[in-house]
Structure formats: C-alpha cells, structure tokens
Amino acid sequence: MSQDYTQEINRRRTFAIISHPDAGKTTLTEKFLLYGGAINLAGSVKGKATARHAVSDWMEIEKERGISVTSSVLQFEYGGYCVNILDTPGHQDFSEDTYRTLMAADSAVMVIDASKGVEAQTRKLFKVCVMRRIPIFTFINKMDRDANDTFELLDEIEKELGIATCPVNWPIGSGKSFKGVFDREKGCILTYEDTQKGTREGETTEIALKDGETARSFVGEELYGRLLDEIELLDGASAEFDLGQVRKGELTPVFFGSALTNFGVEIFLQHFLEMATPPLPRRADIGEIVPAEREFSAFVFKIQANMNKAHRDRVAFMRICSGKFDASKEVRHVQGGRTLRLSQPQQIMANERKVVDEAYAGDIIGVFDPGIFSIGDTVCAPGESFAYEGIPTFAPEHFARVRQIDTMKRKQFVKGITQIAQEGAIQIFQELNYGMEEIIVGVVGVLQFDVLKYRLENEYNVEIKLENLPYEHIRWIENRDIDMDRLTGTSDMKKVRDMKGNPLLLFVNAWSVGMTLDRNEGLILSEFGRD
Numbered sequence: 108m109s110q111d112y113t114q115e116i117n118r119r120r121t122f123a124i125i126s127h128p129d130a131g132k133t134t135l136t137e138k139f140l141l142y143g144g145a146i147n148l149a150g151s152v153k154g155k156a157t158a159r160h161a162v163s164d165w166m167e168i169e170k171e172r173g174i175s176v177t178s179s180v181l182q183f184e185y186g187g188y189c190v191n192i193l194d195t196p197g198h199q200d201f202s203e204d205t206y207r208t209l210m211a212a213d214s215a216v217m218v219i220d221a222s223k224g225v226e227a228q229t230r231k232l233f234k235v236c237v238m239r240r241i242p243i244f245t246f247i248n249k250m251d252r253d254a255n256d257t258f259e260l261l262d263e264i265e266k267e268l269g270i271a272t273c274p275v276n277w278p279i280g281s282g283k284s285f286k287g288v289f290d291r292e293k294g295c296i297l298t299y300e301d302t303q304k305g306t307r308e309g310e311t312t313e314i315a316l317k318d319g320e321t322a323r324s325f326v327g328e329e330l331y332g333r334l335l336d337e338i339e340l341l342d343g344a345s346a347e348f349d350l351g352q353v354r355k356g357e358l359t360p361v362f363f364g365s366a367l368t369n370f371g372v373e374i375f376l377q378h379f380l381e382m383a384t385p386p387l388p389r390r391a392d393i394g395e396i397v398p399a400e401r402e403f404s405a406f407v408f409k410i411q412a413n414m415n416k417a418h419r420d421r422v423a424f425m426r427i428c429s430g431k432f433d434a435s436k437e438v439r440h441v442q443g444g445r446t447l448r449l450s451q452p453q454q455i456m457a458n459e460r461k462v463v464d465e466a467y468a469g470d471i472i473g474v475f476d477p478g479i480f481s482i483g484d485t486v487c488a489p490g491e492s493f494a495y496e497g498i499p500t501f502a503p504e505h506f507a508r509v510r511q512i513d514t515m516k517r518k519q520f521v522k523g524i525t526q527i528a529q530e531g532a533i534q535i536f537q538e539l540n541y542g543m544e545e546i547i548v549g550v551v552g553v554l555q556f557d558v559l560k561y562r563l564e565n566e567y568n569v570e571i572k573l574e575n576l577p578y579e580h581i582r583w584i585e586n587r588d589i590d591m592d593r594l595t596g597t598s599d600m601k602k603v604r605d606m607k608g609n610p611l612l613l614f615v616n617a618w619s620v621g622m623t624l625d626r627n628e629g630l631i632l633s634e635f636g637r638d
C-alpha cells in the first residue's frame with residue numbers, strides 16, 4: 108500500500124434504507140440530506156410525481172428522468188462523516204436490483220410506519236440483511252399520527268423478523284397527543300412541537316424525568332404516569348444495549364419520531380452514524396480484503412442499461428471495497444482478464460451525474476460499460492488478481508412463459524433475452540429436457556415484464572407474448588448429486604434449470620414446498636441461488 112487511506116475510509120458510512128412503500132423512506136432521506144446540507148430545501152430528492160407511477164408509464168418515466176430513480180446514490184457530509192445512502196426502490200420499481208443494492212451496503216435503516224407495523228416489502232428486504240448479517244437500525248415513523256401500542260410494535264419486530272430490539276428512546280403518546288420521546292440514555296424527555304414545515308431547528312426542549320413538576324406540566328398527568336410505568340416495564344423486559352450485537356445484526360436499536368415534522372431525525376442520524384461500522388473487510392477467493400490495507404478494488408452490483416437511448420449505453424455500478432479510486436489510473440477487470448481505464452466514472456446523485464476523479468472504499472461509482480461487465484465482477488489494481496464472493500441470485504416471485512410471435516426471428520430473440528438476463532433485470536429458466544424453445548421468465552417485480560417486452564421490441568425488434576404462470580415460490584436445489592428425474596413432488600411442481608444449469612423447482616404454494624421436502628429425504632432447498 109503506497110498511501111494511507113485509513114482516515115478517509117473510516118469516516119465513511121454506507122447504508123441502504125429498507126421499508127414498505129409509504130412508510131416514509133423518501134421523507135426521511137430528505138431530512139437526512141437537509142442536515143447534511145446537501146440540499147437547501149427538503150422535498151427535492153425526487154419529484155413525487157415521477158416516483159409514483161403506474162406500470163404503463165414506464166417508458167415515459169424513463170424518458171422524463173433520463174435515468175431511473177433506481178440508480179440513486181446520495182452522498183453527504185455530516186459531523187465529520189461521509190455518508191452514502193443507497194436507494195432501494197419500492198413501488199413498481201421493486202426488482203432484483205433492490206435486493207442487490209443491499210449487497211453494496213454496510214448497514215441498513217429500517218423505516219416502519221407506526222400505525223402499520225412490519226409490512227411485506229420490509230420483511231423481504233430484511234431477509235437479505237439477515238443473510239449478510241449487517242447492522243439494522245429501526246426508525247418507527249409517523250408518531251404524529253395515531254400509532255399502534257409501542258410494546259406490540261416491538262414484539263412484532265422481534266417475532267416476525269427474529270431480531271431482538273433495544274429502544275434507544277421511547278414515545279410519549281401518539282397522534283394528536285404525541286408529546287415527544289424519552290431519551291433513555293440521558294434520562295430526559297425531548298419535547299415535540301409540530302412545526303409541520305420540518306425546518307432544521309425543530310423546537311425541542313429537554314426536561315429531566317426527575318423534574319416531575321415540569322414534565323407533568325408538559326406531557327400531562329396521565330401520559331407522565333404511563334411513561335413512568337412503561338419505563339419500569341421496559342427496563343425489566345427489553346434487551347440490554349450491546350454494540351457488539353448491533354454490529355453483528357442480532358440486535359436492532361429502535362428510535363421513534365416523525366420524519367414529516369422532522370422530529371427525532373437528527374438524533375437518529377447521530378446515533379446511527381456512531382453505532383454503524385465503517386466499511387468492513389469483504390470475502391474474496393484469496394481471503395478477506397481489508398479496506399485500508401489494499402489498493403483499489405471494487406465489485407459490480409448493478410448494471411443499468413439504456414442510460415442514454417441514442418447510444419444504447421450501459422452503466423455498471425461498483426461498490427469500492429478497498430483503497431482509493433483514482434480515475435487517471437488503470438485497473439484490472441478480473442473476470443474479463445483485461446487491464447483498462449474505467450470510462451466516465453461518475454457518482455449518480457438524485458437528479459444529476461457528477462464526474463468523479465477519486466473515491467474511497469465505501470463509495471459507489473457508476474462507470475460506462477461497453478458490455479464487458481457482469482453482476483458480481485471484480486476490478487482491482489493492475490498488479491493484483493482476486494475475485495470477490497459472488498452476488499446470490501434472489502428468488503423471483505412472478506413467472507411467465509415467453510412466446511415469440513415471429514418464430515423466424517429466433518436468433519435475435521435468444522440473443523436479446525439472454526443479454527437482458529445477463530444484466531440481471533430478469534431470470535430465465537428452461538424446462539428440463541427442453542432447449543431454448545420453452546423459456547420461463549422469472550421476475551421480482553412485475554414491472555420487469557413490461558421492461559422485457561419493451562426492450563425486446565425496441566432493441567432487438569422481436570415481439571413476444573407473455574403468459575402468466577401460477578408459480579410463486581422458487582427453490583434452488585443444494586444437493587449436488589441429485590437425480591432430477593427421480594425427485595417426486597406435488598403435481599403442480601415444475602422442474603427447471605437456470606442459465607448456469609443449476610436445477611431448481613417452482614411451486615404454486617408454500618404447502619407444496621413442504622410436501623416435496625417431506626417426500627424426498629435429504630433434499631436441501633434454498634431461497635438464494637449461488638454461483
């Protein structure tokens with residue numbers, strides 16, 4: 108290592124926000140940026156009008172944005188930290204990319220709507236965080252609206268997600284009677300005042316819990332009494348705060364607040380940045396790569412096609428894992444076996460692209476991809492050669508059989524669908540004992556079906572028909588020596604292979620998965636596909 112980048116790397120915090128649509132992810136991100144001074148006014152992260160779109164609007168949206176919201180990485184400085192927020196698109200944009208983005212983050216912020224509790228999309232994204240064992244910080248949002256019982260909310264997180272919770276603060280009332288939170292560490296009440304505008308200086312006063320008279324006069328007799336009872340119960344029942352457990356993803360610190368009215372956001376940000384880890388070592392085929400002890404290295408976690416329609420260009424998004432990126436230097440693309448200079452390196456902000464000359468471990472860069480990169484590829488310093496552990500394939504949830512309308516265009520069809528699958532937008536499967544004449548497409552979000560149809564027509568001049576299939580569950584078979592023909596499952600089960608030739612099974616319901624496991628002793632099924 109020629110230079111010491113420890114300081115730059117250690118001040119980096121790279122995280123993704125996971126939530127169900129409408130829990131308040133965008134609003135919270137806006138407030139973070141406000142504190143970071145990255146934008147002057149909250150509300151300019153992304154146009155709501157473009158963020159909420161119907162499936163049929165996809166083309167228009169792409170045109171309008173020029174770049175999909177799915178590509179946003181926001182960077183800002185706060186309190187000496189350099190913070191990278193990776194957007195995990197929801198709504199109709201939800202796709203496998205949403206999962207892959209989590210592979211590039213070092214920690215996750217989970218936003219939960221206090222009146223809804225744990226919802227479907229949060230549950231799915233949470234599973235990936237658990238697989239990676241990254242720290243998860245919980246922000247229970249919308250306390251200015253009527254909320255579920257606090258103990259029940261925590262119970263739900265523990266039971267549904269299987270992670271212990273440790274409230275860092277505790278809400279006093281909710282909705283119209285929301286009075287603020289009790290800071291357990293400081294032993295004081297932080298008062299809430301509805302600013303509505305969410306200005307930077309939310310007028311919060313600290314009242315020591317011991318100062319009963321002042322506290323009572325602010326929160327009222329009833330809520331004060333209830334707070335004392337709840338704190339007592341909490342001190343007896345909840346997990347002790349343990350930073351080690353937090354960093355292993357076994358315990359989630361919980362904060363309460365209201366992103367919209369900007370209450371509890373800065374405290375959350377401060378605690379979160381202190382508790383979260385800087386970029387950690389990552390596993391490669393030669394062992395662990397320590398961020399500050401190696402020259403530049405990165406891996407590709409996402410490929411975005413058609414950033415510029417006129418040129419059919421692609422952008423490969425890379426997470427830097429070690430050292431410093433210097434745009435003037437050459438790098439080695441390990442899987443391609445070539446040394447090259449990364450072209451047009453840029454940071455993709457919400458509404459703009461900014462050229463970057465240098466970046467450090469923890470940062471994300473997007474580079475022009477002439478079609479050489481695949482998801483999971485490693486780039487490193489020219490003198491080195493190692494490969495980071497691959498990115499798993501995530502289970503699609505919607506399946507369709509693809510039929511080509513003009514069978515004369517077989518070649519274009521196979522080329523197009525294979526390329527789109529390589530970019531990671533869709534997964535393709537073949538029925539056992541069939542060739543490419545029977546293709547089943549699997550996607551994580553249904554919008555990807557429209558994307559596939561549109562792209563095949565526009566880029567490859569191939570028209571297709573999609574016929575929806577009823578499968579909802581997919582399992583990769585872990586047993587290497589399996590005889591697929593002898594496997595007995597339920598009548599609705601389908602045996603297929605993925606692009607790499609791995610055998611897997613499609614099921615209509617969870618019951619069939621269980622039944623098949625029962626009928627085949629020793630069968631090991633997995634929800635993630637590996638290289």
Ligand code: G4P
Pocket residue numbers: 126127128129130131132133134135155197248249250251252364365366367368
């Ligand atoms: P998302 O990115 O997770 O999908 O959620 P987003 O921030 O867009 O918030 C969804 C809706 O919830 C928005 O209302 C937003 O204003 C509201 N919201 C977010 N945080 C809070 C909060 O702390 N308290 C309350 N009361 N509301 C909150 P909308 O009406 O759908 O959009 P808009 O018209 O306000 O932009």
